[in-house]
Amino acid sequence: MRMTGGRYGLMAMVLCAGGLLTPPVVAQEVRPNGPDQQLVTRLHQLGQDEIAMAKMGETRGARADVRDFAATVQRDRRAADDQLVAYATRKNMNLPVVEEPGGALEHSTLALAPLANSPAREFDYNFVSTMVADLQAVIDASTAAERLARDPELRAIIDGNLKASTERLMMAEGLQAGIPTPAPRALQLPAYPAGVSRTQTGADIPPPAALAR
Numbered sequence: 001m002r003m004t005g006g007r008y009g010l011m012a013m014v015l016c017a018g019g020l021l022t023p024p025v026v027a028q029e030v031r032p033n034g035p036d037q038q039l040v041t042r043l044h045q046l047g048q049d050e051i052a053m054a055k056m057g058e059t060r061g062a063r064a065d066v067r068d069f070a071a072t073v074q075r076d077r078r079a080a081d082d083q084l085v086a087y088a089t090r091k092n093m094n095l096p097v098v099e100e101p102g103g104a105l106e107h108s109t110l111a112l113a114p115l116a117n118s119p120a121r122e123f124d125y126n127f128v129s130t131m132v133a134d135l136q137a138v139i140d141a142s143t144a145a146e147r148l149a150r151d152p153e154l155r156a157i158i159d160g161n162l163k164a165s166t167e168r169l170m171m172a173e174g175l176q177a178g179i180p181t182p183a184p185r186a187l188q189l190p191a192y193p194a195g196v197s198r199t200q201t202g203a204d205i206p207p208p209a210a211l212a213r
Contacts, residue, residue, distance in 0.1 A: 034150075039145045040084055044088075047081035048081065050134060051078060053112060053130065053131065054131075057070030069171055084161075115127060121182065135168055139169065145158050
């Protein structure tokens, strides 16, 4: 029996509905330098920021539990970051782009400047508070990355790191609850030379020549 194009298309639909034919599955393309590389690059940079912050905490922390926490963050985050880089290597991603992303100036030194400038008596509180905010940002970014990742292997890596970040966040919040909030600093006004008034500046007094007229 000869079928026209319309009848053949209708017959194919019926066979598919009855399970006799399986429609072709279009695989989602995973390109080495595509969207997944952008996700790996971003997560790698967040990991480097977290490691740098933890290194400062281990060096400057006054409390032993703060230093121990910082050391744990460094160890765990380095392992997670090494896993990301190893994945990028296996997938033939552009490693120079992954390891040295654009906009790196916004991270490391500049990002850590407020914490680096904290007085010693306030450092532990500021460090733990900054870690809480940083870990929450990492969790938010990882959650979005897991949803956007195309490669199932990458999604599995992100999921594991996401769980570890959640555990570190709980540790940081526990530390934060046990560190007293520093007293607010007193505002120091700039010094004036002796005999100079802050209110009577003389700006509204006319010069002597004007008064002599």
